[in-house]
Amino acid sequence: MRKGSGCDENGLKKGAWTEDEDMKLTAYIKRYGHWNWSLLPKFAGVSRSGKSCRLRWMNYLRPNMKHGNFTEEEDNVIISLHNKLGNKWSTIASKLPGRSDNEIKNRWNTHLKKRVKHDQTMSGSENTRTVEPDQPSPEVNPVVETDVEFQQEDGMLFPGQSESPSSSSSTDLLSCWFSGIDSAGSSDLTPQTFDDEMVGDFWTDSFIPDIKDSSIVLGDNLWSPFNQDHDYMYQSSCLDMLMTDEYLWPTFDTYVKDNEEIN
DNA sequence: AATAGGTTCAACCGCGAGTGA
DNA sequence: ATCACTCGCGGTTGAACCTAT
Numbered sequence: 001m002r003k004g005s006g007c008d009e010n011g012l013k014k015g016a017w018t019e020d021e022d023m024k025l026t027a028y029i030k031r032y033g034h035w036n037w038s039l040l041p042k043f044a045g046v047s048r049s050g051k052s053c054r055l056r057w058m059n060y061l062r063p064n065m066k067h068g069n070f071t072e073e074e075d076n077v078i079i080s081l082h083n084k085l086g087n088k089w090s091t092i093a094s095k096l097p098g099r100s101d102n103e104i105k106n107r108w109n110t111h112l113k114k115r116v117k118h119d120q121t122m123s124g125s126e127n128t129r130t131v132e133p134d135q136p137s138p139e140v141n142p143v144v145e146t147d148v149e150f151q152q153e154d155g156m157l158f159p160g161q162s163e164s165p166s167s168s169s170s171t172d173l174l175s176c177w178f179s180g181i182d183s184a185g186s187s188d189l190t191p192q193t194f195d196d197e198m199v200g201d202f203w204t205d206s207f208i209p210d211i212k213d214s215s216i217v218l219g220d221n222l223w224s225p226f227n228q229d230h231d232y233m234y235q236s237s238c239l240d241m242l243m244t245d246e247y248l249w250p251t252f253d254t255y256v257k258d259n260e261e262i263n
Numbered sequence: 264a265a266t267a268g269g270t271t272c273a274a275c276c277g278c279g280a281g282t283g284a
Numbered sequence: 285a286t287c288a289c290t291c292g293c294g295g296t297t298g299a300a301c302c303t304a305t
Contacts, residue, residue, distance in 0.1 A: 016273070016299090038290065054291075055274065068272095090293060105294075106272050 013047045017056055021046050025053055026061050059100040066098040070107055078104055079112055 007013055013021075028044035034057065037050035046053065060067075070078075074096060081092045089101035089108075096104065 014275075036290080049275095050290085051276090051292095052274075058292090059273075087294065101293075102273075110271055 007047075008049075010049075011047065012041075012049050012052075014052070017048075017060075021048065022056070022061060025057060029057060029061075055102075059102045062100075064098050065100065067103075070099075070111075074099070075107070075112060075115075078108060079116055082108060082112070083116075 006015065024045050025041075028040070032043075034040055034054070037054045039050070041048045041050055041053050044053070048056075059065075077096060078092060081088075081095060085091055087105075089105045093099055093101040093104050
């Protein structure tokens with residue numbers, strides 16, 4: 001087992017996650033989303049901190065996550081973006097569907113940093129300027145900049161295409177959202193993508209009161225927050241609860257299904 | 264086969280930003 | 285204005301794994 005297995009002073013488990021814990025966390029989030037990380041572990045039945053649950057979900061359990069085997073294209077994207085942004089791992093990760101910031105950070109530290117350093121050394125005789133691999137370059141790095149061009153599409157950059165100044169209209173985004181498939185064929189649309197686009201009650205009004213008096217029968221160790229009279233539930237909007245990531249639709253479907261069963 | 268040293272990567276930690284009371 | 289709390293980010297750690305000797 002990796003990294004200090006055991007429990008902390010609060011009795012919360014630390015170290016590597018077990019299959020059972022993964023299953024519990026995944027099952028819970030699939031059904032109810034991650035409405036509050038600090039309370040979620042209790043409801044999901046795992047003895048972990050909310051922080052640990054969030055990390056596990058974001059880095060490993062989220063759907064469509066890729067693991068290992070970075071492609072040459074992905075490497076080039078990371079190098080190019082790191083050259084522009086520096087250690088903004090989450091920003092870089094947002095441009096690489098299926099990759100977590102942690103994974104990209106590890107990739108950079110274990111492989112790409114050396115590669116860039118090596119490339120710079122190789123080109124050093126022609127170009128005397130030195131760039132610290134960990135720092136963003138104030139100008140374009142001649143070694144890597146020509147490797148990749150990007151096109152911004154729904155907040156994501158894809159290699160091998162030129163940047164387009166125009167973005168998708170809100171109508172397009174909405175139709176993609178409602179069809180459950182975005183125009184890039186990716187399911188990685190984030191709430192942030194819609195921050196300036198979304199208006200209307202559906203996205204901001206709480207839907208919880210509709211089911212607050214209902215008791216949802218759950219199997220296994222899943223506890224629903226919906227049958228607890230906690231104030232935080234009534235403060236949570238649909239947006240908070242469900243528009244968390246690519247799990248929006250399965251979660252919303254589950255909600256609708258649960259509600260139908262209740263009624 | 265044993266083992267020392269290097270590498271990888273999942274997970275932990277601390278901090279700052281944002282938010283609401 | 286202040287406090288409490290959550291969330292997310294980036295740096296760091298350390299056990300497992302790999303490779304060279």
